[in-house]
Amino acid sequence: MNTGRLGDVLVGAAGNVAGTVVDPRKGLSQLRSAVSGRTLATVAAGLVIGFLVARSRRRG
Helix, strand or coil: CCCCCHHHHHHHHHHHHHHHHHCHHHHHHHHHHHCCHHHHHHHHHHHHHHHHHHHHHHHC
8 A cells, every 4th residue: 555645545544444343352453553642643633523423504
């Protein structure tokens, strides 16, 4: 995986989350090893921004 590209990082993280749903024990260990602090912050920021955009569109 090319971690220099944001899309690749997000897709990789989403795949790890999906793996966690299927097999929680193995998925959590893979998720911990694959996600760095920077990636986690980027994904969290994306989720917050997405939530705020969806919320504003719902009210408007």
